[in-house]
Amino acid sequence: MGIMQLTAAEESLVRDVEHGDKTDFSGKQQEISAEVLRHIILGLPLVKQGTGWFAREVSCATTGAGVAIKGARIKGRVKLDAAIGGEGGPLWPLEFRQCVFVGGFSAVHAHLSRLSFRDCTFAGDPVDPDSCRPMPTIDLSGARLDGDLDMRGVHPERSEDGLLWIDAMGIRVDGEIDLWVAN
Numbered sequence: 001m002g003i004m005q006l007t008a009a010e011e012s013l014v015r016d017v018e019h020g021d022k023t024d025f026s027g028k029q030q031e032i033s034a035e036v037l038r039h040i041i042l043g044l045p046l047v048k049q050g051t052g053w054f055a056r057e058v059s060c061a062t063t064g065a066g067v068a069i070k071g072a073r074i075k076g077r078v079k080l081d082a083a084i085g086g087e088g089g090p091l092w093p094l095e096f097r098q099c100v101f102v103g104g105f106s107a108v109h110a111h112l113s114r115l116s117f118r119d120c121t122f123a124g125d126p127v128d129p130d131s132c133r134p135m136p137t138i139d140l141s142g143a144r145l146d147g148d149l150d151m152r153g154v155h156p157e158r159s160e161d162g163l164l165w166i167d168a169m170g171i172r173v174d175g176e177i178d179l180w181v182a183n
Helices: 008-019 034-042
Strands: 031-033 045-049 056-059 067-070 073-075 094-097 100-102 115-118 121-123 149-156 177-181
Touching: 008 031, 008 034, 008 067, 031 034, 034 045, 034 067, 034 073
Parallel strands: 031 073, 067 094, 073 100, 094 115, 100 121, 115 149, 121 149, 149 177
Antiparallel strands: 045 056
């Protein structure tokens, strides 16, 4: 996607992540682009400042606290497939609480330190744009977690007919796994 324009909510998230703070959007209905979130997590360029010879790309400097978001609506599929942290280690911790994911989450063969989807809602049924086939809502196949995987309270948006497809084939979790799906 390259360089992008950030919304006020995304700018707030960048500031919080750089300071090691949790971002709480509870009750504010703030939307975060999955692509912007991916750039923040992976430390990829977000914006360009200046022009000509003085232009420079600016990335988010994630701290050891990782990314912690509460109450955001994350639009698009979060794609962290094959992602690793600095020097081949795990990515910093990712904690999502009471967030709504519209498009799902994928970290196939990624190396994560800790991952939490506490009380998160997953909306829509993800479809691969190339093959038009359904994809897992949460795809952690072949992923490695050095710490805990917390999926307590994860649920589909439509409880009566919604599908929550979690693929964790071949996952390795060195910490604890907490999993229960809300009714």
